């Protein structure tokens with residue numbers, strides 16, 4: 001990778017276009033200094049890894065694999081600890097094992113991790129007891145505490161985002177390649193609170209079956225290297241464009257631009273304007289790109305996005321992450337899938353059953369019902385079954401911790417429980433046991449498909 005003027009010619013074309021949801025940085029000179037420093041930092045990922053993920057997502061688009069994308073709504077700087085990272089990874093590994101074994105499908109594992117520090121918000125300000133301050137936009141921008149000091153956007157935080165991403169990615173790489181993710185550890189991933197939950201017990205049964213299969217293979221003299229490590233990728237929303245473009249580099253192998261802040265980046269529902277800066281930025285980089293599609297998306301929008309982001313119609317380049325809401329998915333999704341399929345494009349279709357199903361409980365907590373999450377996934381599978389297309393995966397907000405943020409699930413969380421461990425800085429996440437519940441149910445849907 002090289003840093004040179006060419007990068008900023010190619011990677012900065014977004015600057016002349018309207019960019020939604022950008023922080024109101026009070027000190028532009030400080031921002032420029034930070035950008036210059038970020039531009040000198042080493043890449044967090046290697047362009048070849050992004051290419052490999054694009055190939056894996058190509059298999060998803062062709063109907064040969066399933067994408068599991070999940071992690072925090074918003075990562076936090078003070079949660080970059082071994083336990084939190086391991087718990088999140090453990091959850092994704094357990095879900096991956098369930099989907100691979102019970103769904104009999106190769107699973108591409110991608111975390112919302114090591115870069116998910118920026119949040120688009122519905123309102124620019126928040127008012128409490130007559131005091132109005134800028135809204136919290138993620139740790140990359142401002143602090144969560146409701147004080148003028150914390151809420152003032154500070155560009156120095158972008159450097160902390162880089163450092164937090166680097167530490168997280170380092171540990172994720174160590175866990176996934178250093179023995180922890182070895183398939184012989186399937187039981188070890190279940191050794192804590194989740195073990196006693198209904199989904200934990202179901203998982204234990206599945207882990208025993210995997211063990212038996214491994215012992216059988218071992219007895220036959222087969223001990224594949226592939227079982228000892230896990231291919232795991234990092235993704236986040238490419239929201240704060242000053243950060244993303246400062247981490248965009250020319251790949252010395254190919255001369256093409258890659259955003260080396262993560263393997264895959266996605267553009268959110270609030271920033272996917274066809275003539276906006278985010279789509280322009282994404283069109284210039286070679287990473288696999290996701291775009292969130294909410295219920296107002298028209299088939300024309302989807303086709304224009306394909307034209308802009310995947311003009312070569314390359315399977316794996318573009319992933320549509322649909323987030324319609326359980327009540328709308330059966331009505332809104334079919335036309336989109338139909339028209340896109342008819343155009344000849346081979347995108348990967350992924351279901352985000354979280355963002356269309358948020359509501360405020362009487363206690364004031366933002367929450368989601370597990371049953372709505374499940375119903376949106378069901379609707380997603382029904383639509384693809386009816387059209388003969390491939391339900392390519394799920395995109396979920398989850399944590400490895402025992403939180404009480406979403407209601408329902410086998411180890412049921414009630415509305416009255418929400419206050420007990422409500423720890424998210426933004427949107428409610430599935431806890432570990434709810435995540436496992438979902439994986440088992442999705443595996444069943446996949447098998448039935």
Ligand SMILES: O=C[C@H](O)[C@H](O)COP(=O)(O)O
Nearest residue numbers: 073119120121122123426427
């Ligand atoms: O995660 C998604 C968005 O950032 C979030 O839903 C916005 O939440 P808000 O409506 O509280 O701003």
Ligand SMILES: C=C(OP(=O)(O)O)C(=O)O
Nearest residue numbers: 120268269270292323355
């Ligand atoms: C903001 C998000 O989602 P959406 O863009 O779909 O609202 C998100 O996934 O964090």
